[in-house]
Amino acid sequence: MIELVDVSKSFTLHNQGGATIPVVKGASLKAEPGECVALTGPSGAGKSTLMRVIYGNYLAASGQVLVAGLDVARAEPRQILLLRRDTLGYVSQFLRVVPRVSALDVVAEPLLAVGCDRQVAMDRAAGLLKRLNIPERLWTLSPTTFSGGEKQRVNIARGFAHEYPAMLLDEPTASLDAQNRETVLSLIEEAKNKGVTIVGIFHDLDARERVCDREVDVSDFTPGMAA
Numbered sequence: 001m002i003e004l005v006d007v008s009k010s011f012t013l014h015n016q017g018g019a020t021i022p023v024v025k026g027a028s029l030k031a032e033p034g035e036c037v038a039l040t041g042p043s044g045a046g047k048s049t050l051m052r053v054i055y056g057n058y059l060a061a062s063g064q065v066l067v068a069g070l071d072v073a074r075a076e077p078r079q080i081l082l083l084r085r086d087t088l089g090y091v092s093q094f095l096r097v098v099p100r101v102s103a104l105d106v107v108a109e110p111l112l113a114v115g116c117d118r119q120v121a122m123d124r125a126a127g128l129l130k131r132l133n134i135p136e137r138l139w140t141l142s143p144t145t146f147s148g149g150e151k152q153r154v155n156i157a158r159g160f161a162h163e164y165p166a167m168l169l170d171e172p173t174a175s176l177d178a179q180n181r182e183t184v185l186s187l188i189e190e191a192k193n194k195g196v197t198i199v200g201i202f203h204d205l206d207a208r209e210r211v212c213d214r215e216v217d218v219s220d221f222t223p224g225m226a227a
């Protein structure tokens with residue numbers, strides 16, 4: 001479902017004389033349906049870079065980045081937008097808040113985007129907000145004024161609203177209390193049981209051990225960092 005074949009990525013620093021910094025070289029990995037693969041390695045190894053390459057935010061310099069059969073490294077922007085709408089979810093660490101859009105609408109939006117019935121979408125959004133302990137009095141308010149933890153939980157609810165066949169998770173349990181962390185781990189386990197393919201960054205070692213089937217050490221692909 002997600003497969004990287006010999007992927008490399010470098011950055012060109014236009015404000016520093018056009019210097020080119022190779023960041024990832026020869027990255028290959030495969031995640032199958034129902035599997036959760038953790039990207040590991042020290043800070044700066046390129047974990048976030050690889051996640052962005054898979055999501056199509058960064059363009060790979062070479063190699064194949066296959067998600068549900070689409071080579072993201074060669075796809076048209078329109079194909080990438082469709083992939084993100086239907087197939088590939090991304091739970092980042094932070095919620096991008098839009099003033100005047102309620103928490104319920106923020107969570108339901110990915111479902112409405114795939115043509116889900118409005119009432120079904122709203123019911124699912126409410127169920128997720130409840131599971132993630134967002135007080136009901138906040139549901140009709142914009143998350144602009146929510147606490148950091150509340151925003152993070154709205155973001156997770158949004159990420160899990162539509163059942164994407166593949167998901168990228170960037171530290172999904174970071175800074176959550178024990179109860180909400182447990183809920184997020186359950187959401188991940190339920191997704192895996194439904195055959196969702198997951199690639200993620202998990203600094204929380206217990207969480208990683210519990211939900212991840214395999215680890216891929218990204219430093220093996222970092223020029224100058226491999227052991």
Ligand SMILES: Nc1ncnc2c1ncn2[C@@H]1O[C@H](COP(=O)(O)OP(=O)(O)OP(=O)(O)O)[C@@H](O)[C@H]1O
Nearest residue numbers: 011012021023041042043044045046047048049050
């Ligand atoms: N947009 C960019 N322009 C230039 N260099 C970048 C850019 N993004 C990342 N890098 C560099 O690529 C390398 C890998 O960064 P990346 O954020 O992928 O690491 P990471 O493994 O996710 O680290 P951490 O665990 O600290 O988040 C770093 O040396 C970083 O400076």
